[in-house]
Amino acid sequence: MTTVIKAPGESSAQRAGGGRPAAPSAGRSDGAVLNVFSHGFLAVWAVLIVLPLVWLALGSFKTDSEIGGSALSRPTNWNLDAFARAWDKGIGDYFAHTLIVMSFSVPLTMLLGSMAAYVLARYPFPGNRVVYFFFVSGAMFPVFLALVPLFFMVKRLDMLNTYQGLILVYVAYSMPFTVFFMHSFFRTLPTAVHEAAVLDGASDTRIFFQVMLPMAKPGLISVGIFNVLGQWNQYILPSVLMQPQSGSDPERYMLTQGLIQLQYQMGYETDLPVLFAGVTLAMVPMLVVYLSFQRQIQAGLTSGTLK
Amino acid sequence: MSHVARGRGRAGFIAGFLVLPLALYLTFVIWPYIQTFGYSFTNWSGQSPTFDFVGWENYAALMEDEVFRGALWHNLLLLVFVPATTILLALFFAFMVNAGGRSGAGGVRGVRGSSFYKIVYFFPQVLSLAILAVLFGAVYRSDEGGLLNGLLIRLGLVDAGRPVEWLNDPDLVLWCLLLVVVWHGVGFYLVLFSAAMQSVPKDVYEAALLDGAGRAQTFFRVTLPLLWDSVQTSAVYLGIAAMDMFVLVSTMTSGQFGGGPDHHSEVMATVLMRNFLYFGKSGYACAMGVVMLVLTMVLSVVVLRATRRDRIEF
Numbered sequence: 001m002t003t004v005i006k007a008p009g010e011s012s013a014q015r016a017g018g019g020r021p022a023a024p025s026a027g028r029s030d031g032a033v034l035n036v037f038s039h040g041f042l043a044v045w046a047v048l049i050v051l052p053l054v055w056l057a058l059g060s061f062k063t064d065s066e067i068g069g070s071a072l073s074r075p076t077n078w079n080l081d082a083f084a085r086a087w088d089k090g091i092g093d094y095f096a097h098t099l100i101v102m103s104f105s106v107p108l109t110m111l112l113g114s115m116a117a118y119v120l121a122r123y124p125f126p127g128n129r130v131v132y133f134f135f136v137s138g139a140m141f142p143v144f145l146a147l148v149p150l151f152f153m154v155k156r157l158d159m160l161n162t163y164q165g166l167i168l169v170y171v172a173y174s175m176p177f178t179v180f181f182m183h184s185f186f187r188t189l190p191t192a193v194h195e196a197a198v199l200d201g202a203s204d205t206r207i208f209f210q211v212m213l214p215m216a217k218p219g220l221i222s223v224g225i226f227n228v229l230g231q232w233n234q235y236i237l238p239s240v241l242m243q244p245q246s247g248s249d250p251e252r253y254m255l256t257q258g259l260i261q262l263q264y265q266m267g268y269e270t271d272l273p274v275l276f277a278g279v280t281l282a283m284v285p286m287l288v289v290y291l292s293f294q295r296q297i298q299a300g301l302t303s304g305t306l307k
Numbered sequence: 308m309s310h311v312a313r314g315r316g317r318a319g320f321i322a323g324f325l326v327l328p329l330a331l332y333l334t335f336v337i338w339p340y341i342q343t344f345g346y347s348f349t350n351w352s353g354q355s356p357t358f359d360f361v362g363w364e365n366y367a368a369l370m371e372d373e374v375f376r377g378a379l380w381h382n383l384l385l386l387v388f389v390p391a392t393t394i395l396l397a398l399f400f401a402f403m404v405n406a407g408g409r410s411g412a413g414g415v416r417g418v419r420g421s422s423f424y425k426i427v428y429f430f431p432q433v434l435s436l437a438i439l440a441v442l443f444g445a446v447y448r449s450d451e452g453g454l455l456n457g458l459l460i461r462l463g464l465v466d467a468g469r470p471v472e473w474l475n476d477p478d479l480v481l482w483c484l485l486l487v488v489v490w491h492g493v494g495f496y497l498v499l500f501s502a503a504m505q506s507v508p509k510d511v512y513e514a515a516l517l518d519g520a521g522r523a524q525t526f527f528r529v530t531l532p533l534l535w536d537s538v539q540t541s542a543v544y545l546g547i548a549a550m551d552m553f554v555l556v557s558t559m560t561s562g563q564f565g566g567g568p569d570h571h572s573e574v575m576a577t578v579l580m581r582n583f584l585y586f587g588k589s590g591y592a593c594a595m596g597v598v599m600l601v602l603t604m605v606l607s608v609v610v611l612r613a614t615r616r617d618r619i620e621f
Contacts, residue, residue: 148346235437
């Protein structure tokens with residue numbers, strides 16, 4: 001029914017627009033030129049984004065002399081040798097280290113961040129605003145400001161170059177964003193559900209874990225993705241905290257750190273295909289995560305920052 | 308009775324939920340931040356447990372430090388150009404994507420393929436800075452193997468015998484780094500501005516169209532004023548990013564923790580790290596941290612004040 005009404009309205013509007021004297025042809029062609037113009041710019045930028053990434057991935061299939069030769073040379077050997085060598089050079093280990101740290105740090109960030117955000121969002125108590133502001137203000141300061149004392153703090157706890165040290169630091173530095181985001185999310189949840197649960201005799205703790213947390217799932221997913229991206233891409237914290245402390249101390253480099261390490265190493269050994277393969281390997285999982293969660297990322301980004 | 312018990316239980320619950328997050332946050336974030344101020348007044352080397360209080364000596368030395376002053380200047384340059392370039396490009400693309408494709412029907416809509424552009428433009432945002440560093444290190448290679456030189460030589464714009472030394476040329480290095488930051492950031496701000504544009508009611512645009520406003524007019528008279536809040540926030544974010552720059556400079560340029568050639572790409576963060584981890588001057592490095600913090604604060608206040616306008620409700 002509605003479509004029947006709509007359709008003629010639209011076509012008449014079109015006719016009216018087209019039938020206007022004098023203007024139409026000029027207006028049309030002007031619009032067309034502008035469309036070509038804007039499409040042109042948009043397309044150029046899209047090429048500028050994609051071209052370097054594809055070029056780099058292709059580099060993994062070149063030989064070292066081909067990389068050093070002309071940038072536009074086509075790869076000759078389409079085998080995965082360079083990927084295998086990159087894996088042997090430690091990319092596999094760096095992946096493992098990063099996954100170990102994140103399999104603890106991300107869930108812990110989500111749990112502790114939600115707990116704090118929940119209490120701050122729904123329980124008025126003296127000092128509530130102060131604590132909230134305290135948590136959120138951490139996002140304002142540059143990490144560099146804290147770096148020197150942080151290093152010695154972690155050293156004093158004997159946690160330099162340990163997974164648990166880096167996990168705790170990641171959780172702490174992810175707190176401002178997580179609390180800020182989940183705080184605004186918990187505020188939007190209806191109070192009626194909470195009251196019903198209280199009447200049923202559920203304790204505060206139970207309500208949080210069995211009612212509120214499941215209801216906050218969309219928010220948790222958004223924050224979760226951002227924490228995954230943020231911690232996966234972190235470079236400064238591991239490069240200060242994750243260095244072997246003695247000769248016998250094994251290296252536990254994170255992926256980003258390992259890539260930079262690989263860059264130095266491959267520069268000397270002049271095996272650039274390995275470097276390019278390593279970067280491609282590091283890039284692919286993030287692109288897969290991004291493409292599969294692209295909607296949530298863009299939605300979460302706008303709801304998290306536009307308030 | 309039960310009421311009292313409940314009240315006490317609730318206080319316990321609140322405390323119980325806050326204690327762990329707060330403890331972690333205080334230990335690893337807040338306390339180091341505070342300590343930095345204290346250490347910045349000492350001659351602490353970082354190695355020895357002992358140190359002396361030296362008052363404002365570190366700060367006075369900072370003012371004399373040529374390298375640090377150069378780094379400060381570079382940060383200020385980036386502070387102007389990173390937000391300006393990124394925001395202008397992102398606004399332009401966001402407008403094209405959301406309102407660029409004006410059809411004959413008189414409606415305002417995005418160009419065809421707008422969701423495709425949004426997805427592709429955001430790509431760089433999910434790549435780590437370490438990946439960017441390696442990627443652009445290869446793009447900027449100073450021989451024919453670099454993507455940029457390779458293309459320019461193929462186009463005949465650059466002599467193959469003398470390719471451009473992008474990252475080794477004192478006059479070019481900072482701008483090369485700037486381009487990486489812009490390349491990385493535009494997609495994020497495009498998405499941000501797009502969301503803000505989409506929250507503007509359609510009839511505002513339609514009214515402007517009926518009044519005969521062109522594209523440029525629609526943009527400057529309608530879109531931009533309604534987006535002002537997001538532009539402001541973006542300027543602050545980008546300013547903070549321009550204050551940092553550590554990863555790119557330290558990994559893409561020459562020198563211990565980067566900064567080369569001859570300190571022409573030095574930023575405060577790289578000078579700080581070199582003094583801390585290489586020269587063992589922890590107190591001095593802390594003073595730099597404090598200067599960075601103060602500048603960040605000043606920046607935020609200045610941006611928010613300077614760009615203040617009456618808020619437009621819609």
